[in-house]
Structures are given as structure tokens and as C-alpha cells.
Amino acid sequence: xxxxxxxxxxxxxxxxxxxxxxxxxxxxxxxxxxxxxxxxxxxxxxxxxxxxxxxxxxxxxxxxxxxxxxxxxxxxxxxxxxxxxxxxxxxxxxxxxxxxxxxxxxxxxxxxxxxxxxxxxxxxxxxxxxxxxxxxxxxxxxxxxxxxxxxxxxxxxxxxxxxxxxxxxxxxxxxxxxxxxxxxxxxxxxxxxxxxxxxxxxxxxxxxxxxxxxxxxxxxxxxxxxxxxxxxxxxxxxxxxxxxxxxxxxxxxxxxxxxxxxxxxxxx
Amino acid sequence: xxxxxxxxxxxxxxxxxxxxxxxxxxxxxxxxxxxxxxxxxxxxxxxxxxxxxxxxxxxxxxxxxxxxxxxxxxxxxxxxxxxxxxxxxxxxxxxxxxxxxxxxxxxxxxxxxxxxxxxxxxxxxxxxxxxxxxxxxxxxxxxxxxxxxxxxxxxxxxxxxxxxxxxxxxxxxxxxxxxxxxxxxxxxxxxxxxxxxxxxxxxxxxxxxxxxxxxxxxxxxxxxxxxxxxxxxxxxxxxxxxxxxxxxxxxxxxxxxxxxxxxxxxxxxxxxxxxxxxxxxxxxxxxxxxxxxxxxxxxxxxxxxxxxxxxxxxxxxxxxxxxxxxxxxxxxxxxxxxxxxxxxxxxxxxxxxx
Numbered sequence: 001x002x003x004x005x006x007x008x009x010x011x012x013x014x015x016x017x018x019x020x021x022x023x024x025x026x027x028x029x030x031x032x033x034x035x036x037x038x039x040x041x042x043x044x045x046x047x048x049x050x051x052x053x054x055x056x057x058x059x060x061x062x063x064x065x066x067x068x069x070x071x072x073x074x075x076x077x078x079x080x081x082x083x084x085x086x087x088x089x090x091x092x093x094x095x096x097x098x099x100x101x102x103x104x105x106x107x108x109x110x111x112x113x114x115x116x117x118x119x120x121x122x123x124x125x126x127x128x129x130x131x132x133x134x135x136x137x138x139x140x141x142x143x144x145x146x147x148x149x150x151x152x153x154x155x156x157x158x159x160x161x162x163x164x165x166x167x168x169x170x171x172x173x174x175x176x177x178x179x180x181x182x183x184x185x186x187x188x189x190x191x192x193x194x195x196x197x198x199x200x201x202x203x204x205x206x207x208x209x210x211x212x213x214x215x216x217x218x219x220x221x222x223x224x225x226x227x228x229x230x231x232x233x234x235x236x237x238x239x240x241x242x243x244x245x246x247x248x249x250x251x252x253x254x255x256x257x258x259x260x261x262x263x264x265x266x267x268x
Numbered sequence: 269x270x271x272x273x274x275x276x277x278x279x280x281x282x283x284x285x286x287x288x289x290x291x292x293x294x295x296x297x298x299x300x301x302x303x304x305x306x307x308x309x310x311x312x313x314x315x316x317x318x319x320x321x322x323x324x325x326x327x328x329x330x331x332x333x334x335x336x337x338x339x340x341x342x343x344x345x346x347x348x349x350x351x352x353x354x355x356x357x358x359x360x361x362x363x364x365x366x367x368x369x370x371x372x373x374x375x376x377x378x379x380x381x382x383x384x385x386x387x388x389x390x391x392x393x394x395x396x397x398x399x400x401x402x403x404x405x406x407x408x409x410x411x412x413x414x415x416x417x418x419x420x421x422x423x424x425x426x427x428x429x430x431x432x433x434x435x436x437x438x439x440x441x442x443x444x445x446x447x448x449x450x451x452x453x454x455x456x457x458x459x460x461x462x463x464x465x466x467x468x469x470x471x472x473x474x475x476x477x478x479x480x481x482x483x484x485x486x487x488x489x490x491x492x493x494x495x496x497x498x499x500x501x502x503x504x505x506x507x508x509x510x511x512x513x514x515x516x517x518x519x520x521x522x523x524x525x526x527x528x529x530x531x532x533x534x535x536x537x538x539x540x541x542x543x544x545x546x547x548x549x550x551x552x553x554x555x556x557x558x559x560x561x562x563x564x565x566x567x568x569x570x571x572x573x574x575x576x577x578x579x580x581x582x583x584x585x586x587x588x589x590x591x592x593x594x595x596x597x598x599x600x601x602x603x604x605x606x607x608x609x610x611x612x613x614x615x616x617x618x619x620x621x622x
């Protein structure tokens with residue numbers, strides 16, 4: 001029987017679907033394994049788990065090192081994401097609306113941290129933070145993570161600004177609103193969903209970041225990924241898996257929020 | 269308002285060549301021209317979102333070029349309206365008053381008055397996306413006029429509407445202009461719209477104003493081939509002969525040797541053009557009492573609502589004329605290929621210098 005052209009396309013579609021499924025499972029399996037082993041009752045990691053216990057979570061909560069690292073991570077994440085979002089909005093306005101000279105360069109630099117190896121950034125930032133006397137302080141990590149987070153709000157806000165015509169802002173000004181009033185009443189409401197999404201992604205990027213934290217923090221300003229990494233070097237217990245699961249859950253909630261919140265605020 | 273030698277140059281190309289213009293207070297002034305002729309750029313410079321490369325724009329004797337856009341107090345209705353999609357109709361119309369810091373109570377009163385005038389009561393809590401094109405248009409008008417600007421700019425405000433609604437909105441804009449007594453500068457590419465609305469019309473081409481006149485004078489006494497063709501239809505022929513006389517009937521020879529009787533104040537010369545409007549030409553089996561009468565053959569005939577259009581070739585010449593007659597009473601419809609006579613008066617031949 002001769003295969004019709006339509007049948008070939010249908011077969012092709014099935015192959016693509018199978019491929020996507022395999023890839024997704026490939027991503028999910030290690031994640032699910034981490035979650036599974038965190039409920040291990042014994043003192044060492046084993047798979048499949050030999051039973052079910054939440055003792056490692058209890059220990060995680062009572063471990064002062066972990067809780068202070070978690071607090072550091074959240075504090076750094078909020079501060080860094082705020083800085084990144086403000087810078088991202090300014091950059092996007094300059095590039096998309098003002099089309100200021102050098103806007104191509106600003107665009108490239110704002111996106112660069114997302115593609116640049118973080119180790120390069122870390123090696124560059126380390127001497128600067130020593131020179132400024134910020135080495136080991138929260139500020140050093142906050143600034144570094146703001147750089148890491150910048151591409152997200154920049155990209156989302158650029159997208160939001162190109163989605164509507166600058167005529168709206170011109171109209172606002174022709175109606176008597178100065179630049180600040182126009183930003184407050186027109187531009188910001190129009191880009192708010194993108195700002196929220198960009199902020200959340202920047203926060204998530206900070207929460208996951210390890211390399212810069214290694215270079216720039218001290219024991220007092222350790223972040224959660226950094227603490228996990230240090231622990232990994234001398235012992236692997238299910239407590240690590242429990243901590244990793246906490247990061248995983250927080251990040252998942254954030255990604256969910258980043259997709260749902262902007263839509264809600266658009267409707268409201 | 270007076271515009272003095274205003275120009276705008278982008279990368280050494282003149283978007284608007286130095287232009288001067290006086291507009292009387294309360295006038296309805298239209299600017300028409302093909303796209304890219306600089307009409308929107310000129311409007312943008314008056315509104316304040318495009319900086320002129322040179323020149324002055326004076327309103328009541330004061331140059332407004334250094335004044336920022338939000339202090340000019342000029343109303344503007346944009347193409348596609350530029351209503352704020354996240355604001356309700358009420359908030360859109362209230363916006364100019366809100367940014368001027370008026371009290372809530374006064375804003376509410378004035379917005380209600382303005383909405384009533386535009387027959388928009390009942391939709392004030394809706395978002396622009398939930399309105400019809402005509403309603404959006406009226407919201408834009410209300411928003412641009414609520415702070416009583418002395419000048420109202422409109423950039424192709426009816427471009428997005430369909431034909432019937434456009435006719436209705438033209439009436440609306442005319443009424444609006446009468447009631448407010450505001451000076452309107454109106455940009456469009458639609459010559460009918462401009463002629464219907466405006467007291468005076470400027471025609472722009474390649475960044476220059478080629479003619480400024482009343483709609484009637486523009487149509488009856490165009491100063492160039494471009495204006496004659498842009499406003500309405502015309503049959504245009506190049507002139508070969510040079511005739512010094514003027515003001516009296518005289519013969520003019522066209523490129524192909526055809527002779528036409530003309531009465532024009534303009535001296536006709538080689539390189540000039542003769543232009544005849546299609547509705548000035550008579551068509552029939554026998555014509556009498558006209559200065560120009562020719563035997564002709566109907567090449568094309570078309571019945572359209574309100575008029576019959578022909579394309580006729582003058583026998584023994586290269587001339588093809590556009591003719592339009594009103595299908596009234598016993599007017600005969602000449603089929604394709606019919607032999608007819610066409611004719612027109614010497615006064616209806618317009619001589620164009622370029």
C-alpha cells in the first residue's frame with residue numbers, strides 16, 4: 001500500500017510527541033528520585049527508599065545552619081530581584097521606547113548574564129567586591145545576583161513594551177500627563193504582568209545560584225545552595241535530599257506563580 | 269496659530285520642507301496628501317511629540333516649540349484612538365482632568381457632561397475593547413476635548429471605520445466643531461472627507477504644501493497636475509502650443525495635434541497641461557452651443573450608484589476622456605462601442621503650469 005502524504009505527516013507528529021515525552025520523563029525522573037529519597041528512614045541515601053519517614057525534614061527545620069541559610073537565600077533573592085527588576089524596567093524603556101543611542105549595546109549587556117558562564121562573572125566580581133570592602137557581606141551577593149537576574153525582567157518588559165504602541169504614552173502626554181504621571185498611570189499598568197513575571201524569575205535565579213555565592217559569601221551569609229554544596233563534600237545524608245526538595249518546592253511554586261499571577265493581574 | 273518655516277529632517281531627508289502657514293482661530297483646517305507626504309510629521313510637531321529641525325510654531329503669538337508636550341494644552345485624537353485599554357470609558361475621559369489635579373467631584377461632573385454630549389451614557393464602566401468603533405471614536409473625542417484645549421489635532425481619526433460609520437462620524441465631528449468653536453487641524457488621505465469638513469485644505473506632497481485653498485478653489489482652480497489628480501478625477505493632456513493671449517477664448521494645441529478652445533487667465537505654453545473634469549463634459553448624439561465638440565467612441569461604460577461613468581476616445585486623436593453624468597430622468601446610457609458626441613465649454617478647460 002502506498003503511504004499518502006497525510007499519513008507521513010501523521011507519523012511524523014507521533015514521533016515528535018514520543019520524543020517530547022521521553023525528554024520530559026528524562027527531566028522528571030532525577031527530580032522525583034530526590035523527593036523519594038528525602039523520605040528515607042535510614043541515615044544513608046538508598047534507592048528505592050526502604051521506608052517512609054519525615055525525620056530528615058524535622059532535622060532540617062531544627063538545624064540552625066539550614067534555616068539561617070534559607071533566610072539568607074530569601075533575603076538575597078528578594079533584594080536582588082527588586083534591583084534587577086528596577087534596572088530591567090529602566091533598560092527596557094531606554095531600549096524599546098527611547099531608542100537611545102547605544103540601545104543595542106544596552107540590550108546585549110542586559111541579556112548577557114543569562115548566557116555568559118557564571119564562573120566568568122564570579123572571577124570578575126570577586127576582586128571588585130574585595131576592593132569595595134563588600135567581600136563576604138550580603139550586599140556583595142545581592143549585587144551579584146541582581147546581575148544574574150537582570151535578563152529576566154529586561155526580556156519580559158521588552159516584550160510587554162513592544163506588544164503595544166508608544167502612541168498610548170504619547171496620547172497620555174498630549175492629554176497633560178508628564179513623564180512620571182505617564183509611567184505611573186499608563187506604562188506601568190501596561191507592563192505590570194511582565195514586571196511580576198520578571199521579578200519571580202529573577203528571584204528563582206537567585207535562589208538556585210551557587211557559583212557566585214561560593215566566591216562572594218562568608219559562612220554568615222551562606223545561601224541554601226551553598227550550604228548544600230558544602231555538606232555534599234563530606235557527607236551525603238537524606239537531610240540533603242530534604243533540603244533540595246525544599247528548594248524544588250519553592251521554585252515550583254514560583255514558576256507556577258509566574259505563569260498564573262500575570263494573567264490574574266491582567267484581568268484585574 | 270502660525271507655523272513659520274517649520275521643517276523636519278531625518279538623516280538628511282526632508283520629511284517636512286520649510287513650511288509656513290497661518291490658521292485662524294476657530295478654523296477647520298485639513299491637511300491631505302498621499303502617505304509619506306509629511307502630513308503626520310507636521311501634526312506631530314504641532315502636538316509636540318516630534319521636535320522640528322527648525323522653525324517656530326506660534327499659538328497666540330507665543331512660540332510653543334520649547335514647551336513640552338504635556339504643557340501645550342493641545343487636544344489630539346489619534347489614528348486608532350490610542351484609548352487606554354486598562355481604563356474604563358469614564359477613566360479615559362477623566363484622565364486629562366485627573367493629571368491636572370482637579371477635585372474628584374468636579375471631575376465626575378465634567379466627565380458626565382462630556383459623555384452626555386457624546387451620547388456615551390451607559391457605557392462609562394466599560395473598557396475600550398468592549399465598545400464599537402464609533403463609540404471608541406467618540407470616547408477619543410471626549411477625552412481630547414474635556415480640558416477645553418483651544419486647538420484640536422486629529423490624525424486620520426476615521427481611518428479605522430467602515431464607510432457608513434465614517435459618513436455618520438463626519439457629521440458628528442462637524443457638529444462638534446461648531447459647538448466647541450475650537451480650531452481643528454485634521455490630517456487625512458481622504459479628499460472627500462477633507463472637502464466635507466474643512467474650511468481650508470492644504471495639499472502636501474513630498475514634505476511640501478503644494479496648495480492651500482478652500483475645497484472649491486482646490487477643485488476648480490488646482491495649481492498643478494498633482495492637485496488636479498489628487499482631488500477628484502481629471503482628464504489631463506500636455507500642451508504643445510504657446511499662446512500669449514489670456515482672459516479670452518483661444519485655441520490651444522495638444523501634443524497629438526488636437527485643438528481645444530480654452531479661456532484661462534493663465535498663459536498656456538509648451539509643457540503645460542490642459543485638464544478637464546469628468547462632470548463638465550456633455551455626452552450625447554448631438555450637442556449644440558459648446559466651444560468644444562468632438563465625435564467620439566465609447567470605450568468603457570459603467571453604471572455606479574449616483575453616476576454613469578464613461579471613457580471615450582476622440583475619433584482621429586490619441587485623446588481619451590473620462591466623463592461622468594448623473595443618471596437623471598431620460599439620460600441615455602451609451603453602450604460600449606457607441607459613436608457619440610462629447611463637448612464642453614472653454615471655461616471648463618483648466619490650464620495647469622506643472
